[in-house]
Amino acid sequence: MDFESSFRMFLESFRLPGEAQKIARVMEAFGAEYYAQCPDVFHDPDVVYVLAYSTILLNTDQHNPMVRHRCGWSWSSVWVFRGWKRYSRGTPQTDA
Numbered sequence: 001m002d003f004e005s006s007f008r009m010f011l012e013s014f015r016l017p018g019e020a021q022k023i024a025r026v027m028e029a030f031g032a033e034y035y036a037q038c039p040d041v042f043h044d045p046d047v048v049y050v051l052a053y054s055t056i057l058l059n060t061d062q063h064n065p066m067v068r069h070r071c072g073w074s075w076s077s078v079w080v081f082r083g084w085k086r087y088s089r090g091t092p093q094t095d096a
Contacts, residue, residue: 003041006034007052016056027052 010030016023031049035042042048 001038003034003048003051006038007055023056024053027056 007030016026028049030052031045031047034048035045042051
C-alpha cells in the first residue's frame with residue numbers, strides 16, 4: 001500500500017494527541033510499522049517517520065486557525081516540496 005493511503009487510514013482510526021512528544025512517538029511507531037510491511041518503498045524507517053511528522057506539521061500550518069504566521073506555502077507542488085524539504089533537513093535521504 002502506498003504511503004498516502006496508509007497514512008490516511010492510520011489517522012482516521014483515532015484522534016492525534018495535542019502534545020508534540022506524544023505525536024512524535026505515534027509517528028515513530030507508524031514509521032516502524034510501515035517500513036516493516038513495505039520495506040521496498042523507503043530505505044529506512046526514520047525516513048517514513050520524518051515524512052509522516054512533516055505531513056502533520058504542514059497540515060497544521062495550513063489548517064489550524066491558531067497559527068498566526070503561516071509559512072507562505074501555496075498548494076503548488078514546488079512550494080509544498082520546498083516547505084517539506086525545509087522541515088526535513090538533516091534526514092538521511094535529503095541533501096539540504
